[in-house]
Every structure is written in structure tokens, then in C-alpha cells.
Amino acid sequence: MQKYQLKTFPKGGVHPAENKLSAGSPIKILPLPERVVIPVVQHLGAPAEPVVQKGDTVVAGQLLAQSKGFVSANIHASVSGKVFRIEERFDASGYKRLAFVIDRHDDTWDPAIDRSDTLHEHITASREEIIRKIQEAGIVGMGGATFPTHIKLNVPKGKKADILIINGVECEPFLTADHRLMLEKSKELMVGIRILMKALGVDRAVIGIEQNKPDAIDLLSSLAEKSSGITVQALKVKYPQGGEKQLIKAITGREVPSGALPVDVGAVVHNVGTTLAAYEAVQKNKPLVERIVTVTGKSLQEPSNFLVRIGTPVAEVIEAAGGLPEDTGKVVLGGPMMGKAVSKLDIPVTKGTSGILILPDSEAHRKPVQPCIRCAKCVSVCPMGLEPYLLMSLGQHQLWDKARRERALDCIECGSCSFICPADRPLLDYIRLDKMRIGALIRKEKKAVS
Amino acid sequence: MNKLLTVSLSPHVHGKDSTSRLMTGVVIALLPAWAVSVYYFGWAALYLPVLSVVFCMFFEFVIQKYMLKRASSLKDGSAIVTGLLLAFTLPSSLPVWILAIGALVAIGVGKMSFGGLGTNPFNPALVGRVFLFISFPVQLTSWPVPKGFHTSLTDAVTGATPLGLLKEGMRSGEQVSTLLKNVPDHMQMFLGYMGGSMGEVAAAALLLGFLYLLWKKIITWHIPVTILTTVFLFSGLLWLINPANNADPVFHLLTGGVMLGSIFMATDYVTSPMTPKGMIIYATGIGLLTVIIRRWGAYPEGVQFAILIMNAFVPLINMYVKPKRFGEVKKNG
Ligand code: SF4
Ligand code: SF4
Numbered sequence: 001m002q003k004y005q006l007k008t009f010p011k012g013g014v015h016p017a018e019n020k021l022s023a024g025s026p027i028k029i030l031p032l033p034e035r036v037v038i039p040v041v042q043h044l045g046a047p048a049e050p051v052v053q054k055g056d057t058v059v060a061g062q063l064l065a066q067s068k069g070f071v072s073a074n075i076h077a078s079v080s081g082k083v084f085r086i087e088e089r090f091d092a093s094g095y096k097r098l099a100f101v102i103d104r105h106d107d108t109w110d111p112a113i114d115r116s117d118t119l120h121e122h123i124t125a126s127r128e129e130i131i132r133k134i135q136e137a138g139i140v141g142m143g144g145a146t147f148p149t150h151i152k153l154n155v156p157k158g159k160k161a162d163i164l165i166i167n168g169v170e171c172e173p174f175l176t177a178d179h180r181l182m183l184e185k186s187k188e189l190m191v192g193i194r195i196l197m198k199a200l201g202v203d204r205a206v207i208g209i210e211q212n213k214p215d216a217i218d219l220l221s222s223l224a225e226k227s228s229g230i231t232v233q234a235l236k237v238k239y240p241q242g243g244e245k246q247l248i249k250a251i252t253g254r255e256v257p258s259g260a261l262p263v264d265v266g267a268v269v270h271n272v273g274t275t276l277a278a279y280e281a282v283q284k285n286k287p288l289v290e291r292i293v294t295v296t297g298k299s300l301q302e303p304s305n306f307l308v309r310i311g312t313p314v315a316e317v318i319e320a321a322g323g324l325p326e327d328t329g330k331v332v333l334g335g336p337m338m339g340k341a342v343s344k345l346d347i348p349v350t351k352g353t354s355g356i357l358i359l360p361d362s363e364a365h366r367k368p369v370q371p372c373i374r375c376a377k378c379v380s381v382c383p384m385g386l387e388p389y390l391l392m393s394l395g396q397h398q399l400w401d402k403a404r405r406e407r408a409l410d411c412i413e414c415g416s417c418s419f420i421c422p423a424d425r426p427l428l429d430y431i432r433l434d435k436m437r438i439g440a441l442i443r444k445e446k447k448a449v450s
Numbered sequence: 451m452n453k454l455l456t457v458s459l460s461p462h463v464h465g466k467d468s469t470s471r472l473m474t475g476v477v478i479a480l481l482p483a484w485a486v487s488v489y490y491f492g493w494a495a496l497y498l499p500v501l502s503v504v505f506c507m508f509f510e511f512v513i514q515k516y517m518l519k520r521a522s523s524l525k526d527g528s529a530i531v532t533g534l535l536l537a538f539t540l541p542s543s544l545p546v547w548i549l550a551i552g553a554l555v556a557i558g559v560g561k562m563s564f565g566g567l568g569t570n571p572f573n574p575a576l577v578g579r580v581f582l583f584i585s586f587p588v589q590l591t592s593w594p595v596p597k598g599f600h601t602s603l604t605d606a607v608t609g610a611t612p613l614g615l616l617k618e619g620m621r622s623g624e625q626v627s628t629l630l631k632n633v634p635d636h637m638q639m640f641l642g643y644m645g646g647s648m649g650e651v652a653a654a655a656l657l658l659g660f661l662y663l664l665w666k667k668i669i670t671w672h673i674p675v676t677i678l679t680t681v682f683l684f685s686g687l688l689w690l691i692n693p694a695n696n697a698d699p700v701f702h703l704l705t706g707g708v709m710l711g712s713i714f715m716a717t718d719y720v721t722s723p724m725t726p727k728g729m730i731i732y733a734t735g736i737g738l739l740t741v742i743i744r745r746w747g748a749y750p751e752g753v754q755f756a757i758l759i760m761n762a763f764v765p766l767i768n769m770y771v772k773p774k775r776f777g778e779v780k781k782n783g
Contacts, residue, residue: 258777336463364456371568375719385775415461422467
């Protein structure tokens with residue numbers, strides 16, 4: 001007997017082993033680090049501009065860098081202490097980026113911030129105030145995309161959103177941060193949803209959750225009953241169910257056209273982590289200075305979920321979960337399907353770090369590439385209806401124009417094609433190359449026109 | 451913590467599919483048909499396929515090592531599949547040296563001359579089989595009577611396939627309905643009791659293999675089901691129009707290489723289309739051509755030619771038949 005009416009996206013998808021090792025571990029507070037490294041860019045968009053100087057003393061929650069340009073986000077201090085340096089530091093991208101290095105003293109917070117656990121359900125802020133507060137708090141998409149949230153809440157003129165979708169899918173294997181958040185911060189989450197609904201001016205919100213989290217589905221469903229306009233939708237376990245376009249399709253049946261934005265079909269999607277951050281920003285005055293991080297891996301002693309201050313070195317989070325296992329071969333920030341492998345562990349946890357995944361050496365390497373046997377599996381799993389084998393071969397032959405016509409830019413980089421390929425072909429690597437080169441082509445065209 | 455970490459782009463996990471695993475799956479799916487074949491045709495049906503595999507692997511190894519000077523790809527298992535399929539399309543009375551030539555052509559011409567696995571436009575086993583068919587028509591059309599381990603290869607020539615009988619009859623102008631009185635009934639055919647190639651006689655066993663392939667997600671239903679449906683409908687139409695001059699549709703499904711061809715040959719990854727829609731177009735073509743050749747062509751069986759002809763259209767189909775792109779909706783829709 002099916003307990004829920006399940007929905008899913010129609011085309012493609014894969015079923016990687018779920019490995020949700022830390023699903024049963026309640027969120028623990030990570031001991032505060034002695035030193036944090038806070039990059040000025042932790043979001044999609046332009047770096048924020050520093051407003052404090054080397055040697056300054058700061059308190060937790062204080063603004064460190066002001067967003068600059070249209071797509072950008074504020075950066076705040078996550079601990080209280082002294083700005084030791086403002087210098088270039090490696091972050092997860094593998095590049096050096098300007099960052100504040102802060103030596104922690106104690107744990108003093110900006111007095112305007114309400115750090116109590118009291119639930120503030122009543123929303124007094126107006127639509128504009130909500131968006132302003134979210135912008136000031138430096139909130140970005142916390143599912144990993146890190147797109148500044150306030151921009152998504154400002155529906156462009158001439159467009160209209162009619163549904164808010166809350167992404168609690170967490171379809172990436174291993175990760176459980178959103179799952180724990182939904183269980184432990186459910187009431188705050190519901191207020192957060194109402195805040196976002198108000199900001200968007202919509203009267204309907206649907207929380208999408210994969211069926212493998214029945215406790216979260218039950219809990220949020222019971223809370224949603226008391227809140228008008230909010231419902232929970234159980235979804236089939238299938239990757240990438242949490243992809244923005246796939247989720248919109250699954251829940252509303254609407255298909256975001258190629259090259260368009262979700263709001264073009266009236267939908268706006270926010271992750272549960274982002275929604276909680278919005279609650280804290282609007283009701284508690286709290287900027288985004290900490291987040292829930294899953295630290296996990298089959299050899300790790302204690303796969304856990306921690307509440308981590310932004311800027312904490314990845315190594316310290318791993319230490320708290322029992323330390324780096326002997327057989328470690330790869331450390332990934334994010335999930336195994338879309339996460340980034342890192343070469344160093346002194347890089348900081350940032351706003352988009354949903355998890356730290358430790359893979360043993362035996363699983364860290366790719367297998368040798370074999371010839372394409374044209375099995376069509378990559379085509380059948382691609383949720384965007386692309387032909388990965390073709391896009392890869394166009395990439396190999398540097399036929400960017402042709403790759404563009406074959407819609408390479410539609411690729412959401414979910415990795416399903418590389419995951420399934422029996423010949424172990426690096427399909428997504430080449431598709432990324434296609435996209436980069438096509439991007440360069442487009443920029444050139446634009447220049448030629450202007 | 452001074453450990454060297456591996457860095458690579460996502461995804462960081464991989465499914466359990468591999469080329470060799472898929473090929474092993476195909477071999478397993480062929481086992482029931484092989485067993486039935488041994489039951490009906492005896493020892494020859496046991497050792498000829500084995501020899502065929504050995505020849506195919508040998509030629510692949512030699513060509514790669516000494517002519518192309520490339521690393522061997524024997525591990526992927528595709529030569530095993532080619533060897534088995536080649537043998538399955540041949541009569542059990544075939545002399546071993548002819549089989550060896552077939553294997554050489556299948557691997558050398560059908561596969562390696564195009565660059566090896568993945569780049570060959572035609573199904574290698576069928577290239578070998580058709581070459582033999584044209585070069586050694588007599589040996590290729592001598593069918594042993596299915597007598598199990600009592601089959602003596604010397605009196606093999608006396609047998610004939612139901613399709614062969616049909617064609618003979620049509621040539622001599624006899625009524626098809628009277629001719630068919632002399633062939634095994636449908637149930638016997640379904641279980642493989644008839645003259646024919648080693649691996650193609652038992653529809654039941656081949657269908658079992660089909661179910662296995664579907665279960666293991668090695669192939670999808672599109673190609674086999676479409677071919678069988680097309681053959682059934684088209685031959686059924688001809689039969690309805692003129693039952694005296696045509697065999698019934700079930701007869702068409704159970705005889706010759708239609709089952710083997712549609713389940714195991716037309717579905718060859720390399721030489722079939724990449725999208726479900728493309729597969730259906732391709733398979734419809736195979737079904738129609740099969741019946742056309744059987745009914746009006748010079749040969750009693752047409753499925754192998756039909757597959758090879760449609761193989762040639764695959765690049766074209768792939769070029770024009772695209773998957774349904776996500777987000778490809780009409781601007782005002
Ligand atoms: S999945 Fe791999 S082997 Fe199969 S068609 Fe795609 S690229 Fe080729
Ligand atoms: S082509 Fe892009 S969207 Fe399609 S499966 Fe591969 S990574 Fe995912």
C-alpha cells in the first residue's frame with residue numbers, strides 16, 4: 001500500500017546508492033574554531049567589498065564586507081575576535097580568493113541579534129522589509145547553488161509568481177543536513193515559508209520531500225495542516241529530483257523553457273536551509289553566519305550533522321566526527337553527484353557547503369575510459385533530454401557551434417550521464433568544456449553586436 | 451593530514467554498469483537458447499559456438515596486437531557475444547573451417563576494419579553470417595533434422611526449415627496451406643522442434659532470454675517488441691487478404707531468425723538508434739523488410755538482411771530523431 005501520492009519528474013534520472021549514514025544523528029553544535037577564514041565571495045556573483053580593516057575587533061554577526069553589484073551578497077563575521085589578516089586564501093574552488101582571517105576571542109554577538117530559541121511566529125515585516133532584511137543578512141541559496149536569495153524574491157516587473165516551492169528533497173546521496181533541519185527546526189521552517197510567501201506575494205507553497213524521509217514528511221504535513229496555503233508533496237526517490245527544473249515539473253507539471261527562469265512559469269524554488277535562514281534574518285535579526293553541515297563517509301567513525309560557523313576549517317569538522325580515516329582518498333564538499341573534490345583541508349566551510357564527504361582511496365579514482373558502445377544509457381538518463389554521448393564527441397572535436405545547437409547549455413550538470421556510462425566515459429567533463437566554450441562564443445557575439 | 455587527496459570533477463560515484471557486465475548479461479540471456487539447441491542438434495551445437503567464440507577472440511587479439519598495434523579489448527566481452535551470435539545463425543552441420551572464415555569476416559571486416567567496438571556500422575555477427583551465406587550457399591542451407599544427440603551430420607541435408615519449405619512451395623506454385631501441413635505445428639516450433647540454425651529454433655528459450663535482458667535493464671523493449679509486432683501485423687494482413695498463398699502470422703513469428711534477430715541482433719547497442727523514437731522507426735523498418743523479403747525476395751529468410759539494411763540507416767536516424775528536450779515547449783503554449 002502506497003502511503004503517499006508520489007510525484008516525480010518524468011524523464012531520465014538515476015538511482016545512486018543512498019548512503020544516508022547520518023540521517024539519525026541529531027544536529028550537534030561544533031566547538032568554536034580558534035580561527036576562521038571568511039572569503040568575500042561565497043555566492044554566485046561579484047565579491048563583496050570589505051568594510052573592516054586588518055587589526056579591527058569584530059563581534060559575531062557584524063558586517064565584514066558589503067555586497068557590490070547587482071548579483072552579490074553581504075558577508076558577516078561568524079565569531080568575535082580580531083581581524084588578523086585580509087589576504088588571498090584558497091577556498092573550495094581551488095582558487096585563491098580574498099578572505100578575512102579572524103582570530104577568535106570569545107563569543108560576543110552583535111546585541112541586535114536575538115539568539116534565543118524563542119519562536120517568533122508573528123510576521124510584522126512588510127514585503128519590502130523582508131526582502132531588505134534577507135539581503136542585509138547575506139542569504140544565498142544554501143542547497144549549493146549560492147545564488148543571492150533576495151534577487152530571487154524580487155519578481156521582475158511583468159512576471160508573476162503563483163507558487164513557492166520549498167526544496168527539501170535532498171536527492172544527493174549521503175547528505176542529511178536538510179533532513180535533520182526539517183526534523184529539528186520544523187516550526188521555524190514553517191514561519192520561514194510564510195515569510196517567503198509574503199515576500200513573493202503568493203498564497204500557495206509546496207514543500208517537496210523525497211519519500212525516503214517519511215518522518216520529515218509526516219512532521220511537516222502535520223504542521224502544514226495548521227498553516228493555510230502550505231502543503232507537503234512526497235516525491236519518488238530519484239536523482240536529480242531536487243534539481244530546480246525537475247522539482248518544478250514534478251510538483252506543478254510546468255516545464256521551465258530552455259534559457260528561461262522558473263519565475264517565467266510562475267514558480268520560485270527555495271531550499272529548506274535558505275528558508276530557515278530567512279526566518280532567522282527576518283524574525284531574529286540574524287545574518288547568515290552558521291549553517292548545518294553533514295560530515296559523512298563509509299570509513300568515517302561518526303557520520304554527523306553539525307551546526308558550523310562559516311569560515312571553520314573543513315579539517316576541524318572532520319576532526320569532530322572522529323578524524324580523517326586512514327584510507328581516505330578523496331574529500332568532497334557537497335554530495336557525491338555534484339560536489340567539489342578539494343585538495344586541502346584547511347579551506348573554510350562557506351555558505352554553500354552542505355556536506356563534507358570522505359571517500360576511501362578505493363572509490364576515489366575513475367576507471368579507465370573505454371570506447372562508447374552507444375548503449376544509449378546516457379541519453380535515457382539525462383533529465384534534460386540531451387544526448388551526452390554526442391555532446392562529448394562534439395566537445396572532443398571542438399565543434400562548439402554544433403554543441404550549442406544540440407542544447408549543451410541546457411545541461412544542469414547533474415552527472416547522471418557520467419554516473420551511468422558503462423564505458424566510464426567522462427561525459428560531463430566534456431559537456432562542461434562545451435558550455436565554457438559556448439559561453440565564450442556568446443560573449444564574443446555580444447561584443448561584436450555592441 | 452599531509453595526505454595527498456585525489457581531485458576530480460563530479461560525479462564522484464559511478465553506477466555498477468560496465469561494458470563487460472552488459473556483455474556477460476547478453477551471454478547469460480543466450481544460454482537457454484543454446485541449451486535447447488544442444489538438446490535438438492547434439493554435440494555439434496555444443497562445440498561449434500564455443501569454437502566460434504574462440505575464433506572471434508583469436509582474430510580480435512591478433513588484429514589488435516599485430517595489425518593495429520593497440521591494447522587488447524578482449525576483456526570487454528564483445529567478441530564473445532559476436533562469436534555466439536554468429537554460431538547461432540549457422541546450421542550445426544557446418545564444417546569448422548567455414549565457421550573460422552565466418553569469424554574472421556565478422557571480426558576483421560565487420561568490426562575491426564571500422565575501428566573496433568563502438569564504431570562499426572553493421573552488426574559484426576551478421577556481416578560474417580551474410581558473407582558465408584553468399585560464399586557457401588550449399589553448406590549454409592543444409593539443415594540437420596533435430597534429433598538430439600542422435601543427429602548424424604551426414605544425413606543433415608535431408609532436413610529443411612519451415613521457411614525454406616514455404617519458399618520452395620511458392621516457387622513451384624503449390625498452395626501454401628497444403629505445404630504447411632508438412633511442417634511442425636506451432637507448439638513444436640515454439641519449443642524449437644524444427645530445422646534451422648543452432649540458436650534460432652526455440653522461440654520459448656529466446657523469449658526467456660529477452661525477459662532476462664529486460665529485467666537486468668540491458669536492453670529496452672522497444673526494438674524487439676516493435677519488430678515482432680510489425681512482422682505479426684504485416685504478415686497477418688497478407689494472410690487475411692489471401693490465406694491460400696501466405697503463411698499465418700504466428701508461423702512468421704516462430705520460424706527463421708525473427709526471434710533471435712529481434713531480441714539479440716537488432717538490439718546490438720552499437721548498430722541501433724539512440725532514442726526510443728529512433729528505435730521504433732528502425733525496428734518497424736526491420737519488421738517490414740523481413741516480411742517483404744520472405745514473401746517476395748529470393749531468399750526464404752529476410753531478417754538478417756533487414757537488420758543490416760536498417761543498420762545503414764542508423765546514423766541518419768540518430769541525426770534527425772532527437773530525444774524530447776526538457777523545456778522545449780511552444781512559446782505560447
Ligand atoms: S552511456 Fe557511455 S557507452 Fe553508453 S552511449 Fe552514452 S557514452 Fe556511450
Ligand atoms: S548531460 Fe547534463 S543534464 Fe544531462 S545527464 Fe549529463 S550532466 Fe545531467
